[in-house]
Amino acid sequence: MQVIDLYTIRLTVNGVAVERSIEPRMLLSDFLRHELNLTGTHVGCEHGSCGACTILMDGAAVRACIMFAVQADGHALTTVEGLSADPDKLHPLQAAFRETHALQCGYCTPGFLMTLVPFLEENPQPDEAAIRDVLSGNICRCTGYQNIVDAVLLAARK
Amino acid sequence: MATRYFGQPIKRNEDPRLLTGQALFTDDVHLPGMLHVAFYRSPYAHARIKSIDTSAAAAMPGVVAIYTATDLGDYWQPGPLLVPPPPVKDIVFNPRMQVPLARDKVRFVGEPVAVVVAASRYQAEDAAEQIFMDVELLPAIVDLEAALAPDAARVHDDLDANVNAHVIQRKGDYEQAAAQADVVIRRKLHYDRGTAAAMENRGIVVDWDARNQQMTVWDTTQAPIPIRNGLAAMLGLSEKQVRVIAPFIGGGFGPKIMMFYQEEVLLPWIAMRLNRPVKWIEDRQENFYATTQERGQVHWAEMALTRDGKILGVKDVFLHDAGAYAPYGLTVALNSQCTLLGQYDVANYTSEFTSVFTNKPIVTPYRGAGRQHGVFVMERLLDIAAKELGIDKVEIRTRNFIAPEKFPYTNEIIYQDFAPLTYDSGNYLPAMQKAVALIDYARFIAEEQPRLRAEGKHVGLGIVTYVEGTGIGPYEGAKVTVEASGRVSVATGIGTQGQGHFTSFAQIVADQLGVAPENVRLVTGDTSEFYWGAGTFASRGAVVAGNAINAAALAVRKKILKKASDELEVDEADLELVDGTVSVVGSPQTAIKLGDLAVRANPMRGAVKPGTEPGLEATDYFGPERGATASGVHAMIVEVDPETLLVAIKRYVVVHDCGRVINPMILEGQIHGGVAQGIGNAFYEQLAFDENGQLLNASFMDYLLPTSDTVPRIETDHVETPSPLNPLGIKGAGEAGAIPVGPLFAQAIEDALHGVELEILEIPLSPSRLYELVQAAKAS
Ligand code: FES
Ligand code: FES
Numbered sequence: 043m044q045v046i047d048l049y050t051i052r053l054t055v056n057g058v059a060v061e062r063s064i065e066p067r068m069l070l071s072d073f074l075r076h077e078l079n080l081t082g083t084h085v086g087c088e089h090g091s092c093g094a095c096t097i098l099m100d101g102a103a104v105r106a107c108i109m110f111a112v113q114a115d116g117h118a119l120t121t122v123e124g125l126s127a128d129p130d131k132l133h134p135l136q137a138a139f140r141e142t143h144a145l146q147c148g149y150c151t152p153g154f155l156m157t158l159v160p161f162l163e164e165n166p167q168p169d170e171a172a173i174r175d176v177l178s179g180n181i182c183r184c185t186g187y188q189n190i191v192d193a194v195l196l197a198a199r200k
Numbered sequence: 201m202a203t204r205y206f207g208q209p210i211k212r213n214e215d216p217r218l219l220t221g222q223a224l225f226t227d228d229v230h231l232p233g234m235l236h237v238a239f240y241r242s243p244y245a246h247a248r249i250k251s252i253d254t255s256a257a258a259a260m261p262g263v264v265a266i267y268t269a270t271d272l273g274d275y276w277q278p279g280p281l282l283v284p285p286p287p288v289k290d291i292v293f294n295p296r297m298q299v300p301l302a303r304d305k306v307r308f309v310g311e312p313v314a315v316v317v318a319a320s321r322y323q324a325e326d327a328a329e330q331i332f333m334d335v336e337l338l339p340a341i342v343d344l345e346a347a348l349a350p351d352a353a354r355v356h357d358d359l360d361a362n363v364n365a366h367v368i369q370r371k372g373d374y375e376q377a378a379a380q381a382d383v384v385i386r387r388k389l390h391y392d393r394g395t396a397a398a399m400e401n402r403g404i405v406v407d408w409d410a411r412n413q414q415m416t417v418w419d420t421t422q423a424p425i426p427i428r429n430g431l432a433a434m435l436g437l438s439e440k441q442v443r444v445i446a447p448f449i450g451g452g453f454g455p456k457i458m459m460f461y462q463e464e465v466l467l468p469w470i471a472m473r474l475n476r477p478v479k480w481i482e483d484r485q486e487n488f489y490a491t492t493q494e495r496g497q498v499h500w501a502e503m504a505l506t507r508d509g510k511i512l513g514v515k516d517v518f519l520h521d522a523g524a525y526a527p528y529g530l531t532v533a534l535n536s537q538c539t540l541l542g543q544y545d546v547a548n549y550t551s552e553f554t555s556v557f558t559n560k561p562i563v564t565p566y567r568g569a570g571r572q573h574g575v576f577v578m579e580r581l582l583d584i585a586a587k588e589l590g591i592d593k594v595e596i597r598t599r600n601f602i603a604p605e606k607f608p609y610t611n612e613i614i615y616q617d618f619a620p621l622t623y624d625s626g627n628y629l630p631a632m633q634k635a636v637a638l639i640d641y642a643r644f645i646a647e648e649q650p651r652l653r654a655e656g657k658h659v660g661l662g663i664v665t666y667v668e669g670t671g672i673g674p675y676e677g678a679k680v681t682v683e684a685s686g687r688v689s690v691a692t693g694i695g696t697q698g699q700g701h702f703t704s705f706a707q708i709v710a711d712q713l714g715v716a717p718e719n720v721r722l723v724t725g726d727t728s729e730f731y732w733g734a735g736t737f738a739s740r741g742a743v744v745a746g747n748a749i750n751a752a753a754l755a756v757r758k759k760i761l762k763k764a765s766d767e768l769e770v771d772e773a774d775l776e777l778v779d780g781t782v783s784v785v786g787s788p789q790t791a792i793k794l795g796d797l798a799v800r801a802n803p804m805r806g807a808v809k810p811g812t813e814p815g816l817e818a819t820d821y822f823g824p825e826r827g828a829t830a831s832g833v834h835a836m837i838v839e840v841d842p843e844t845l846l847v848a849i850k851r852y853v854v855v856h857d858c859g860r861v862i863n864p865m866i867l868e869g870q871i872h873g874g875v876a877q878g879i880g881n882a883f884y885e886q887l888a889f890d891e892n893g894q895l896l897n898a899s900f901m902d903y904l905l906p907t908s909d910t911v912p913r914i915e916t917d918h919v920e921t922p923s924p925l926n927p928l929g930i931k932g933a934g935e936a937g938a939i940p941v942g943p944l945f946a947q948a949i950e951d952a953l954h955g956v957e958l959e960i961l962e963i964p965l966s967p968s969r970l971y972e973l974v975q976a977a978k979a980s
Contacts, residue, residue, distance in 0.1 A: 081227075082220070083221070084400070084450070086450075087900045089900065092900055094399055121221065123221045129219075132219060132220070136216075140215040143211075147398075147399070147400070147449060147450045148223060148448065148698065149451060155219070175909065177908035178909040181399065183396075183451050184698050184869075185873050185876075186875055186937075187872075187876065187907075187911050188872050189872065
C-alpha cells in the first residue's frame with residue numbers, strides 16, 4: 043500500500059492559530075470545511091470559476107478550491123465565520139445583504155461577502171459599474187444580482 | 201384575520217444563519233466513522249457492456265467496497281414512474297425508467313456503472329479511476345429527428361422505435377379554421393438543452409443506526425416525504441424507521457426533485473450493508489451529466505389568422521427530447537402543449553407531440569418546465585404574423601387576449617394535473633398597458649429608436665406575454681403549535697431551496713395569531729416533523745403549503761379564542777389577539793400571554809374535557825381543486841453591436857400577476873432570479889453535445905452562466921387578480937421570470953437589426969450563432 047507523506051502546516055484562521063498534519067494534495071476548501079469544520083465556505087465548482095469558496099488570505103480574496111492547504115502554511119486566513127459567526131451580531135455587510143434581500147438559497151453568499159470585504163476597503167464609495175465589475179467573477183443562480191449590488195451600495199453608504 | 205404582515209416586505213428569518221455560515225447544508229454533515237462514495241460513470245453515450253474490471257480499484261488504498269449492478273441482487277430495480285400518463289385518447293406511452301447501476305447497456309455519458317466506497321473522498325475518486333469497462337460501442341442517438349429514422353439504433357432494445365410517447369390533443373377544429381383564414385404562418389422552431397446549475401450540487405448522507413433500527417438521510421431533495429416513503433418501501437423498512445432531512449438547499453429549480461436518483465437508491469443500501477455512515481457529494485462536472493436537464497424540442501407550428509390579426513387557430517407538431525429514461529412521465533411535454541396558447545383566445549388548436557428517447561442525460565422539469573417552449577412558439581408566430589399583416593406587435597396581442605369576463609376560461613385539452621386546462625382567473629389588458637407605459641413604448645418607437653438609429657445605433661424593443669399554471673395539487677399539510685415560551689412552531693412537509701418560506705409562511709401565521717413573524721419558527725423538509733406531503737415543485741409551495749398553514753393557524757386561533765373565552769368568561773367575539781396575547785377588546789389588563797394559555801390548555805391536574813385536545817395545536821391540509829394561472833408581460837430594450845453581435849440590455853420591465861402577494865420583497869427576488877435564468881437560457885447557456893453524445897462544455901468555464909455584468913436591473917410592476925381557488929387568493933410565482941425570455945430576445949434582436957431580413961427561430965442564441973444567422977440572412 044502506498045504511503046502518502048503528511049505535511050504539518052501552521053496558520054491562523056479567523057485569528058486563531060491552527061496546526062495540522064495533512065496530505066499535500068488536500069484542497070484548502072476541504073481543509074477548512076472538513077478539517078476545521080468551518081462549513082460556511084461553500085464549494086460550487088471546484089475549478090475556480092464560481093467564487094463560492096472565496097476567502098481572504100492575508101486580506102486578499104482567494105479561491106480556496108484551487109489552492110492546496112499546504113500553500114496556506116504560514117498565512118492568515120479569514121472565512122465568513124470570521125466576519126461574524128453570530129446570527130444576532132451581523133457584520134455591516136452581512137446586515138446590508140439581509141436588508142436588501144441579497145440572498146435566496148444563500149449558498150453563494152459567503153463567497154460574495156468575502157469578495158466584497160477587500161473591495162470595499164479599497165473602494166469605500168464604489169459606483170454600480172465598479173460593483174458589477176468586481177462581482178462578475180462570482181456566480182449566483184438565485185438573485186439576478188440586482189439586490190446584491192444594492193446591498194453593496196447600502197453598505198458603502200453606512 | 202387582520203393583515204398586518206401579509207403583503208409586507210418582511211426581512212427574512214433565515215438570513216442571519218445563512219449570512220454567518222451557520223446554516224446546515226448537506227455537505228456540512230459530518231459523522232464519526234463516515235465513509236465516502238464516488239462513482240464510475242459511463243464515458244460512452246451508447247454501448248453494450250461486455251465486462252467491468254474492478255480488481256485494480258479494489259486494491260487501492262482506503263477502498264472498503266465496490267459494487268456493480270450484479271452485486272445489488274433483487275435491490276436492482278428500475279425507478280418508479282413518477283407521473284402516470286394523462287387520460288388522453290389514443291395515447292402511446294412507453295415508460296422506461298432509470299436503473300441504479302447500468303447492467304447490460306449504458307445509455308448516456310455519466311450513467312453510473314460502479315460505486316466505490318472508501319475512507320476518504322480522495323481515495324474513492326482515485327479508485328474509481330482504476331475501474332475498466334469493456335464495451336461494444338453502439339451508434340449514439342443524439343438528434344431528435346434522426347432518432348425516429350426507421351433504421352436508427354434503439355436506446356431501449358425492447359422498443360421498436362425510440363418513442364417514449366405520442367399524444368394528440370385538440371380543441372375545436374383547426375383544419376376548418378385554417379380553410380377560412382386570410383393568412384397561415386408556418387415555421388419550424390428549435391429549443392435546445394440547458395441545465396439548472398444550482399450553485400450547490402446534489403449530495404446525500406446516510407446514517408444507519410443498526411441498534412435502533414433507524415435510518416437518517418440528509419438529502420438535497422425538493423421532496424423529502426416522497427423520498428422517505430420510497431426508500432422505506434425499497435429497503436423493507438417502516439416509514440417510521442426512515443427520517444429524511446432536506447436541510448438548507450443551495451438552489452433547486454426542479455432537478456432536485458427526481459425520484460429516485462441512482463445515488464439516492466444506492467447510498468441507503470450501502471449504509472445498511474456496511475453498517476457505516478456514508479456520504480456522496482456530486483462535483484460540478486458530475487452535475488453536468490448526472491443531474492437531470494431540460495429544454496430540447498423541435499416544433500413545426502402554424503397559425504391561421506384573419507386579415508386584421510385575429511387568431512383563428514394554431515397547429516403545432518413537436519418532438520420532445522426525453523433523454524435516456526423518462527421517470528417523470530410527460531410533464532414537460534404536456535406543459536409545452538398546454539402553455540402554448542398563453543393569454544390568447546384561440547378557438548381551434550391541434551397539438552401533437554412525440555417524446556423521443558435519446559442517448560443524453562435524463563430530462564425532468566427545470567424552472568419553467570416546458571412552458572418556455574410553448575410560449576416561444578406562440579410569441580414567435582404572433583411576431584411573424586404581425587409583420588406579415590402590418591399590425592403593431594402590441595396590437596396583435598391585445599386583439600387576441602382572453603376577455604376578463606371569460607374566466608374561468610377553458611382550453612379543453614388535458615393539463616399536467618389531468619384536469620381539462622382551465623384558467624381560474626386573469627385580467628391581461630391592464631398588465632400589458634402597464635408594461636407599455638413603463639417601457640414608454642410609443643415614445644420609443646416614435647422618437648427614441650429613430651433618433652438612435654440615425655446615430656448608427658442598433659436598438660430594438662421586445663414585448664411578450666405568458667401564462668403559468670401554478671400551485672397544482674395534490675395537497676400539503678401543516679401543524680401549528682403555540683409553545684409554552686409563546687413562540688409558535690410550524691411544521692410542513694415541503695422542502696425549501698431559498699424561496700423564503702421561513703418568512704412568508706411565518707407572516708401568514710403571524711397574522712392569524714397576532715404574533716411577530718420572528719417569533720414563528722418554521723420547520724420544513726424534515727420528515728420527523730411532519731408526516732404527509734408532496735414537495736416543492738411547479739411553483740406550488742406558497743399556494744399549497746401556504747394555504748395549509750393558513751388553515752392550521754386558523755384552527756389554532758379558534759382554539760385560543762375558545763380557551764380564552766372560558767378563562768376570561770367572555771364571549772369569543774369580544775376577544776382579540778395582539779402582540780402575542782389574547783385579551784378582551786379595549787381591556788389590555790385582561791391579556792393572557794399565548795404561551796401561558798398554551799400551558800393552561802395542557803394541565804397537569806384536572807381533565808382535558810371530552811371533545812377537546814390538549815395544547816394549542818392544530819394540523820390541517822389544503823388541496824387545490826386545480827392549478828391557479830399566473831400571467832405577465834416582459835418588455836426589454838436592447839442594443840446590438842453589429843460587429844460582435846453582443847447584446848446589451850438597456851431596460852428590462854416585468855409586469856406580473858400572481859394574485860395576492862405575501863411578501864413583495866421575496867416575490868421581486870423570485871422574478872429577478874427567474875429573469876436572470878431566462879437570460880442565460882436565451883443568450884448564454886447551451887449544452888453542446890457532439891454526434892457521439894459527448895457533452896463538450898461540462899464546466900463553468902465553458903457553459904456560460906449569466907453574471908452581474910450581463911443581467912440588468914429589472915423594473916417591476918404588478919397587477920393583482922386573486923385566485924378564487926384558495927382562501928389566500930395567491931398564485932405561484934417561482935417560475936414566471938424564466939418563461940418568456942427566449943421570444944423576448946428574438947423579437948428585440950430582430951427589431952434592433954432591422955434592415956437585415958432576420959428571423960430568429962431558435963433558442964438559445966449566442967453572439968456567434970447570431971453572427972451565423974445574420975450572415976445567412978444577408979446572403980439570401
Ligand atoms: S468552488 Fe471555488 S470557485 Fe467555485
Ligand atoms: S442565493 Fe442561491 S446561488 Fe446565490
